[in-house]
Amino acid sequence: MIPVRGFEDKTVAVFGLGRTGLTAARALIAGGAKVALWDEKPESREAAAAEGFPVVDLQAADWSQFAALMLSPGVPLTHPKPHWTVGKAKAAGVEILGDVELFARTVNAAPAHKRPKIIAITGTNGKSTTTALIGHLCASAGRDTRVGGNIGLGVLGLEDMHGGAVYVLELSSYQLDLTSSLKPDAVVLLNISPDHLDRHGGMDGYIAAKRRIFLNQGKGDTAIIGVDDPWCQQICTEITAANRRTIWPISAGKAMGRGVYALQGVLYDATGERVVEMADLLRARSLPGRHNWQNAAAAYAAARAIGIPAHDAIEGLMTFPGLAHRMETVGKIGRVRFVNDSKATNADAARQAMSSYPKFYWIAGGVAKAGGIDDLKDLFPRIAKAYLIGEAANVFAVTLAGKADAKMSGTLEKAVQQAYADAAASGEDAVVLLSPACASFDQFSDFEARGEAFRAAVNGLTVSGGKSAVA
Numbered sequence: 001m002i003p004v005r006g007f008e009d010k011t012v013a014v015f016g017l018g019r020t021g022l023t024a025a026r027a028l029i030a031g032g033a034k035v036a037l038w039d040e041k042p043e044s045r046e047a048a049a050a051e052g053f054p055v056v057d058l059q060a061a062d063w064s065q066f067a068a069l070m071l072s073p074g075v076p077l078t079h080p081k082p083h084w085t086v087g088k089a090k091a092a093g094v095e096i097l098g099d100v101e102l103f104a105r106t107v108n109a110a111p112a113h114k115r116p117k118i119i120a121i122t123g124t125n126g127k128s129t130t131t132a133l134i135g136h137l138c139a140s141a142g143r144d145t146r147v148g149g150n151i152g153l154g155v156l157g158l159e160d161m162h163g164g165a166v167y168v169l170e171l172s173s174y175q176l177d178l179t180s181s182l183k184p185d186a187v188v189l190l191n192i193s194p195d196h197l198d199r200h201g202g203m204d205g206y207i208a209a210k211r212r213i214f215l216n217q218g219k220g221d222t223a224i225i226g227v228d229d230p231w232c233q234q235i236c237t238e239i240t241a242a243n244r245r246t247i248w249p250i251s252a253g254k255a256m257g258r259g260v261y262a263l264q265g266v267l268y269d270a271t272g273e274r275v276v277e278m279a280d281l282l283r284a285r286s287l288p289g290r291h292n293w294q295n296a297a298a299a300y301a302a303a304r305a306i307g308i309p310a311h312d313a314i315e316g317l318m319t320f321p322g323l324a325h326r327m328e329t330v331g332k333i334g335r336v337r338f339v340n341d342s343k344a345t346n347a348d349a350a351r352q353a354m355s356s357y358p359k360f361y362w363i364a365g366g367v368a369k370a371g372g373i374d375d376l377k378d379l380f381p382r383i384a385k386a387y388l389i390g391e392a393a394n395v396f397a398v399t400l401a402g403k404a405d406a407k408m409s410g411t412l413e414k415a416v417q418q419a420y421a422d423a424a425a426s427g428e429d430a431v432v433l434l435s436p437a438c439a440s441f442d443q444f445s446d447f448e449a450r451g452e453a454f455r456a457a458v459n460g461l462t463v464s465g466g467k468s469a470v471a
Helices: 019-030 042-050 084-091 099-109 127-140 173-177 203-214 230-242 290-305 310-319 347-354 374-382 393-400 412-425 447-459
Strands: 011-015 034-038 066-071 095-097 117-122 144-149 165-170 186-189 222-226 246-251 259-263 266-270 276-280 328-333 336-340 360-365 383-389 406-410 430-434
Touching: 011 019, 011 084, 019 034, 019 066, 019 099, 034 042, 066 084, 084 095, 099 173, 117 127, 117 203, 117 290, 127 144, 127 165, 127 290, 127 310, 173 203, 186 203, 186 290, 203 230, 222 230, 222 290, 230 246, 246 290, 259 290, 266 290, 266 310, 276 310, 290 310, 290 347, 328 447, 336 412, 336 447, 347 360, 347 374, 360 393, 360 412, 374 383, 374 393, 383 393, 383 412, 393 406, 406 412, 412 430, 412 447, 430 447
Parallel strands: 011 034, 011 066, 066 095, 117 165, 117 186, 144 165, 186 222, 222 246, 246 259, 336 430, 360 383, 360 430, 383 406
Antiparallel strands: 259 266, 266 276, 328 336
16 A cells, blocks of 8 residues: 555545445545545445444535645546536635545655656557556566556555555546646557547546646656547647657557657657667557557657566566456367457457457447447448347447348347357357447446446356356
């Protein structure tokens, strides 16, 4: 745990008692602060009280006693409309912040020789894979590495800092909205495509949230920016003109005079005086496909930005074991392979997996994002058959009509059974792909729970003779 500094003997209101809120409360108390916790769910309040936290009804509380409101990132700050706690905090002149901001202030308060290196990663898609990959590169190179934020542990739940540590943090747009003083040594902005627009009031608000990750960078820091989409291209152009930090563009689709890029699976380093061929990414078994080549370029650049030798970074790329729920093979029965891509919660993320296979049996559905799967029409010819689940099943069926064979499966377990039966009957090498292109909240608590349910359904399959799936 990282004890939070700056709120000693002051009271901080904490709203939202999931993983982030409870971890922040523990860290605040460890740093000498007092806390007042609240959540609209009775079961969450009961769990907090059972742990010994003071549970205070923030609707009825005197807000003049609070030094700050620690708001969990899932709680609306501005859109679709500000949460009632936001209104009360602003009326009382109480600052609103998140757990990443508490971490940033604690780092900034430490003596210079005790401040760790910080690598911060954001983007619409690929954040988790890239964060895990950078963490692997740093750890493989012998650095004392802690990985967290929007992946794994909340940042304040990570091991306490020291000058030799490296924190590799995945940051969502929600977290960045609540962060103002983080100063990463290296920032990675992978890509931007429309997502969470209801929470940011549209595309401009979403982009503005992502850009906050660069706020405090200056001389000696590095910005690593994907330039394969127009929004990130524009950001790269604008911050290059500001000339405040080292800027390395990354790409998985074009050669560049500077930065790091991958072409046809070959990684090139153009951060020095000449372009150097560094690695054949086709040998990196856990990084298939063009989207993963961009992730690899970003991870390599981030590792180099904090001083990790190139050969150590390349070795790390080759030994990366992959990320759960992102193009993860969870089993195989005969000639049928089962791939868990539950992390694909929007169409653009699903595109990455769908583009990696010439033909697949597709399990899709859940809570659809704006636009549904319309943008995936160019990949519909690859779908051997689709098995639709959740709220989006009817809408997806209409989109697929006349373009790909689709079945209304309803539940994930039934979809796995039906997809396996059809794939096995084909008599060919086949892939059953869970890449839902949807959020999970209609049937599961999160994408991890959905991915584990897929794994369980696959493990529950049997074939003639009782043979079960093997990973």
